Amino acid sequence: MEVKNIVVVGRRNVGKSSLVNMLVGQKVAIVSDVAGTTADPVRKRMEIFGVGPCNVIDTAGIDDVGELGVLRVEKSLSAAGYADLALVVFTGGGLTEDDRRLIKVLKEKRVPFILVHNQEDIESLSDDVLAALAEECGCSVVRFSCTIGGNVDELLGLIAEELNKLHKSKGLLDGIVNEGDRVLFVCPIDGEAPEGRLILPEVMGIRSVLDNRGVVTVCQPLEVSGMFPMGKNEYGFKLVVCDSQAFKEVASVVPSDVPLGSFSILLARLKGPFEMYLSGVEKIASLSDGDRVLILESCSHRSTCEDIGRVKIPALMRKVTGKKLEFEFVSGVDNIEGVVEDGENGSRYALVVQCGGCVVTSRVIRERLRPFVEKGVPVTNYGLALAYMNGLFTVEGFKRFLRLLTNF
Ligand SMILES: Nc1nc2c(ncn2[C@@H]2O[C@H](COP(=O)(O)OP(=O)(O)O)[C@@H](O)[C@H]2O)c(=O)[nH]1
Ligand SMILES: [Mg+2]
Structure with missing residues (x-):
């Protein structure tokens, strides 16, 4: 089952770490009244009723300053980009400029969010402002106080509702199989x-x-x-x-x-930018000597996936193209910015091949691929690359299968 990522973001000292602790019911994040206490994103696994396993991720304040502060802000925003849901914690009866900038980033990255007005015991959010914010941001707005507690269940209910909206549209055969098929x-x-x-x-x-x-x-x-x-x-x-x-x-x-297809192709469609994978896979035919191919593995300790990405795909690609190709590998879900930037004009890669991503969410995959897509680097995935190199694209049933996947 997919583990959903819930990121808690906001300015320093609004009670993000306190909220994380309340949600997971134990002290995992350090709470203090010294601004900037939370540095790196801290994640904690919990089970949410009606959703399943989730990671709740505590982050540093998005208004952090100084050399290190700026880096921390970057990490927070990057964690937010990978999230399935963000809890935007704010205080003081309204949004500040920093809060609005954060919300803009979330909207750009299409991360659904809930506004949590914390420290209600100090200053309450008025009904008017609450209604205006709900309207302006198109999201739920919750009043909360970590000191008083009380409505944790209401918040968890809203979180479940948001995450399930996401979940519902995600069947392997949605849009392909209809009633009676x-x-x-x-x-x-x-x-x-x-x-x-x-x-x-x-x-x-x-x-x-x-x-x-x-x-x-x-x-x-x-x-x-x-x-x-x-x-x-x-x-x-x-x-x-x-x-x-x-x-x-x-x-x-x-x-x-x-139409005849495979589970890995259905999974590719569910987990990533499928149309992009389809056009990206054609790049294999025009690879040249010296081209670099980047293999992105989203999980780090899976021996079978590792064998496909590190051994099978490189060997097959060299054989099918007859070219001297170089392969590089990035595993885990670490930041890949360093890898992306490393090129003079555009990217140093001719092609990026993403793994099936069985253990990560589709949002994580899209965010990982985005920098390459923005640079115009063709991207594809393991399942499609293997199908292409094994000659499936010339099989009539498989062509019909792909048409079924793209034409609904
Ligand atoms: N009065 C009050 N204080 C709170 C509340 N939530 C957190 N705090 C306090 O605010 C300070 C900052 O909290 P913290 O969770 O570290 O904030 P963060 O920087 O956003 O992670 C701490 O002293 C908390 O005890 C609340 O709802 N009411
Ligand atoms: Mg904190």
């Missing part, structure tokens, strides 16, 4: 399958078909031919989705007029 999932149960269960994308897919009132049939590769008697789509499957490993085997028995 039949879908065939091919899930190999081989040595790589986990003991006693299905892998996450398969489960997400089944759930999404059900959410959209479709009908899903699940089988292993050997049984696929039986689903198409006489090589005809007699059961009227709208599409077939299989594990990438089994693609060739399955493609040989599925009629060519049936």
